[in-house]
Amino acid sequence: xxxxxxxxxxVFQPNVLAVMxxxxxxxxxxxxxxxxxxxxxxALLVPLTFFMDPVPAxxxxxxxxxxxxxxxxxxxxxxRVPGTPASAAYASEAFAMTQKGLAERALGTSLVGSAIGxxxxxxxxxxxxxxxxxxxxxxxxxxxxxxxxxxxSCAVFVSTASPTKGTVSLLIGLMLATVGIDxxxxxxxxxxxxxxxxGGVAFIPAMIGMFAVAEILRNVVSTRxxxxxxxxxxxxxxxxxxxxxxxxxxGLVRGSVLGTAVGILPGAGGDIAAWVxxxxxxxxxxxxxxxxxxxxxGIVDAGAAxxxxxxxxxVPALVFGIPGDSIxxxxxxxxxxxxxxxxxxxxxxxxxxxxxxxxxxxxxNIVLIPFGFAAIGLARHILRIPRTIVWPIVLLFxxxxxxxxxxxxxxxxxxxxxxxxAFLMEENGFPVAPAILGxxxxxxxxxxxxTAMIKADGxxxxxxxxxIAAALGAITLLLWSTPLxxxxxxxxxxxxxxxxx
Amino acid sequence: xxRMLSGALVGVALASVALFGAAAKAEYPERPIxxxxxxxxxxxxxxxxxxxxxIMQDELGVPVNVVNRTGGxxxxxxxxxxxxxxxxxxxxxxxxxxxxxxxxxxxxxxxxAFTPIALYNADPAGVSVTADSKFTNVKEILDAAKANPGxxxxxxxxxxxxxHLALAGMLVDAGLDPNSVPxxxxxxxxxxxxxxxxxxxxxxxxxVVEARALKxAGKVKVLAVMxxxxxxxFPDVxxxxxxxxxxxxxxxxxxxxxxKGLPKPIQDKLGATIEKVYxxxxxxxxxxxxxxxxxxxxxxxxxxxxxxxxxxxxxxLKAVGLxx
Numbered sequence: 001x002x003x004x005x006x007x008x009x010x011v012f013q014p015n016v017l018a019v020m021x022x023x024x025x026x027x028x029x030x031x032x033x034x035x036x037x038x039x040x041x042x043a044l045l046v047p048l049t050f051f052m053d054p055v056p057a058x059x060x061x062x063x064x065x066x067x068x069x070x071x072x073x074x075x076x077x078x079x080r081v082p083g084t085p086a087s088a089a090y091a092s093e094a095f096a097m098t099q100k101g102l103a104e105r106a107l108g109t110s111l112v113g114s115a116i117g118x119x120x121x122x123x124x125x126x127x128x129x130x131x132x133x134x135x136x137x138x139x140x141x142x143x144x145x146x147x148x149x150x151x152x153s154c155a156v157f158v159s160t161a162s163p164t165k166g167t168v169s170l171l172i173g174l175m176l177a178t179v180g181i182d183x184x185x186x187x188x189x190x191x192x193x194x195x196x197x198x199g200g201v202a203f204i205p206a207m208i209g210m211f212a213v214a215e216i217l218r219n220v221v222s223t224r225x226x227x228x229x230x231x232x233x234x235x236x237x238x239x240x241x242x243x244x245x246x247x248x249x250x251g252l253v254r255g256s257v258l259g260t261a262v263g264i265l266p267g268a269g270g271d272i273a274a275w276v277x278x279x280x281x282x283x284x285x286x287x288x289x290x291x292x293x294x295x296x297x298g299i300v301d302a303g304a305a306x307x308x309x310x311x312x313x314x315v316p317a318l319v320f321g322i323p324g325d326s327i328x329x330x331x332x333x334x335x336x337x338x339x340x341x342x343x344x345x346x347x348x349x350x351x352x353x354x355x356x357x358x359x360x361x362x363x364x365n366i367v368l369i370p371f372g373f374a375a376i377g378l379a380r381h382i383l384r385i386p387r388t389i390v391w392p393i394v395l396l397f398x399x400x401x402x403x404x405x406x407x408x409x410x411x412x413x414x415x416x417x418x419x420x421x422a423f424l425m426e427e428n429g430f431p432v433a434p435a436i437l438g439x440x441x442x443x444x445x446x447x448x449x450x451t452a453m454i455k456a457d458g459x460x461x462x463x464x465x466x467x468i469a470a471a472l473g474a475i476t477l478l479l480w481s482t483p484l485x486x487x488x489x490x491x492x493x494x495x496x497x498x499x500x501x
Numbered sequence: 502x503x504r505m506l507s508g509a510l511v512g513v514a515l516a517s518v519a520l521f522g523a524a525a526k527a528e529y530p531e532r533p534i535x536x537x538x539x540x541x542x543x544x545x546x547x548x549x550x551x552x553x554x555x556i557m558q559d560e561l562g563v564p565v566n567v568v569n570r571t572g573g574x575x576x577x578x579x580x581x582x583x584x585x586x587x588x589x590x591x592x593x594x595x596x597x598x599x600x601x602x603x604x605x606x607x608x609x610x611x612x613x614a615f616t617p618i619a620l621y622n623a624d625p626a627g628v629s630v631t632a633d634s635k636f637t638n639v640k641e642i643l644d645a646a647k648a649n650p651g652x653x654x655x656x657x658x659x660x661x662x663x664x665h666l667a668l669a670g671m672l673v674d675a676g677l678d679p680n681s682v683p684x685x686x687x688x689x690x691x692x693x694x695x696x697x698x699x700x701x702x703x704x705x706x707x708x709v710v711e712a713r714a715l716k717x718a719g720k721v722k723v724l725a726v727m728x729x730x731x732x733x734x735f736p737d738v739x740x741x742x743x744x745x746x747x748x749x750x751x752x753x754x755x756x757x758x759x760x761k762g763l764p765k766p767i768q769d770k771l772g773a774t775i776e777k778v779y780x781x782x783x784x785x786x787x788x789x790x791x792x793x794x795x796x797x798x799x800x801x802x803x804x805x806x807x808x809x810x811x812x813x814x815x816x817x818l819k820a821v822g823l824x825x
Contacts, residue, residue, distance in 0.1 A: 199572030266692065
């Protein structure tokens with residue numbers, strides 16, 4: 001408690017608050033430009049933090065990332081082009097709401113959901129970081145393999161088309177994920193001697209291609225004149241949100257818990273959290289048929305989940321110096337420079353600094369509301385601009401984003417090729433969401449399976465030898481076989497019914 | 502009149518070219534310098550590269566920009582440095598992988614494609630086990646590997662990566678089959694160490710610095726450092742020899758190098774600048790705070806270092822069967 005009181009004056013200083021405000025604006029900009037991610041926002045801040053005290057340095061990163069993850073929803077909802085990968089899971093849903101004239105409702109839900117999710121993750125971080133990090137440390141490749149399997153199962157739920165087409169799309173994503181150096185044996189695969197392909201199909205450019213380029217192509221070929229959706233009064237952003245959250249409070253809790261948990265696990269971050277939260281929301285919903293048609297329920301879950309994951313990722317980073325996602329991987333370096341060496345000692349040696357960091361987490365999620373509100377106010381006017389002007393600009397930003405990831409023109413090549421592929425897929429009724437999921441989870445699935453097999457000397461039973469792995473494996477297999485068992489049971493019942501009849 | 506005017510213009514133009522041309526020769530650098538980092542933003546190489554760029558900027562008085570060219574396990578970025586125009590305006594951070602990746606067949610590029618400028622960092626490999634491991638020194642690990650080849654598993658980085666070589670080299674040096682402790686590839690030291698703490702593997706040969714947080718948390722113990730002398734930051738960690746192992750040593754290192762064919766005056770100027778950077782309090786403090794090992798070699802020393810490292814890694818990679 002004393003440390004908490006000592007921490008307050010470290011945070012509530014004009015210069016710290018000014019840094020946070022600037023980081024907020026920076027984060028909103030980076031997040032809302034497709035291709036510029038929250039991770040990149042953090043990396044760009046690193047050289048600036050050299051000149052700052054520890055608390056403002058960390059505060060800048062916390063604020064910028066919280067803003068960026070929310071801001072990714074803005075172009076997602078308005079243009080169906082997610083600003084960061086963490087918004088990809090529900091960009092189509094939010095865009096469908098915009099087309100129904102509900103842009104403000106969609107963004108308001110994701111804004112407030114983000115703030116609540118982020119706040120929840122922070123509370124968990126503050127109250128039980130050491131204990132939870134201990135649990136996260138129990139996860140090895142065996143456990144991660146099953147988690148990746150569970151993640152892939154989500155493809156069934158996020159796909160709105162026929163299961164067959166969804167599966168084909170998933171396999172396309174998994175196939176693209178095999179390109180590059182095989183991480184287990186170190187062999188180059190499908191690289192055709194092009195050094196740029198050694199690193200694989202870069203995920204960010206591919207994602208921009210699937211959304212932005214495909215959307216642009218759709219606009220180009222369609223001759224139909226689309227009426228711009230009507231803009232409501234700006235304060236409609238918060239109108240009716242009470243009802244939304246009252247109705248779907250379970251989803252809000254579920255998304256927050258799930259997001260925090262996925263964030264805490266090293267190796268999975270906000271993007272995977274959002275996919276799983278969205279899929280779970282649909283699975284457990286009373287009205288799953290409404291998903292994909294502009295239904296707010298999934299946005300509640302997933303919007304909260306990705307911001308919750310952001311805070312959760314700090315748990316292993318602070319306690320064991322093991323990054324929970326790509327953002328905290330960068331933050332750990334800054335912590336060392338600032339003398340806040342990650343490890344259990346960080347809570348004992350400099351408690352006031354750590355509490356200062358925690359306070360900035362809360363502040364960042366509180367200022368998310370006014371800053372996010374202002375950003376929505378500015379951004380929604382995009383809908384009024386003729387699409388002949390908007391889309392070339394989106395294409396330009398997309399190219400900048402695809403280039404900036406690796407500072408390589410090859411990123412643009414990937415973006416354009418994958419964009420054409422996604423356009424052809426969607427024109428023929430193949431959903432792209434499972435392909436993106438395959439691209440995200442493919443390396444995790446393959447890498448963990450292969451390394452687990454090396455460890456277990458090729459014994460498949462290794463996947464059931466550790467208690468957590470065995471439980472996860474049982475859940476996965478049960479989930480997969482339930483439809484088969486139900487089908488068999490139905491057939492047996494029908495059979496016996498006809499016999500009796 | 503017209504002709505005279507144009508004649509005069511040409512004369513002025515020629516004179517200015519001559520003037521600025523001479524100035525350029527006299528005063529390198531006169532425009533911004535780009536430092537290519539072949540690894541991602543936020544990592545250790547990036548952090549040190551940015552720090553060097555920042556202090557270089559103060560020393561040289563021109564902007565020094567860091568550009569991350571990632572991908573292809575470092576091949577893409579190293580290629581970009583090697584193929585840049587050798588005018589001193591594009592240099593880069595060349596890392597230990599340059600002495601390894603051509604052996605495993607990822608690229609044809611090796612150290613001969615660069616002009617050495619300076620070596621500024623080396624982080625020796627460690628030998629880490631879980632805190633509750635029955636092993637108390639390296640000799641016990643080697644004995645166990647001899648008694649039950651293939652039972653223990655090691656990790657720390659990808660297949661054929663620097664920490665894989667550290668383990669394989671240690672085993673070969675101790676007269677064991679390099680595959681008596683099979684390698685479990687990981688995507689870096691952090692996941693491998695977390696896996697070690699979870700009890701998934703038996704030994705991690707990542708650098709001592711990388712194991713620091715988990716060591717301080719009491720989750721892992723570091724039995725040895727693969728160097729000739731103990732590290733100043735970790736006086737309680739014995740050298741490999743002291744811990745009953747062979748005299749083998751391995752370190753991951755980072756250098757500043759330019760493309761091949763850099764003019765000697767520019768090489769010297771950059772070398773002198775990097776030396777100033779290296780000796781600055783700001784750089785020394787930064788490296789100490791991150792726990793990065795400080796090692797200095799000038800252009801001649803680095804040239805020799807490149808040659809030796811390349812040969813020694815080639816030997817081990819062949820012994821492990823990774824070289825193509």
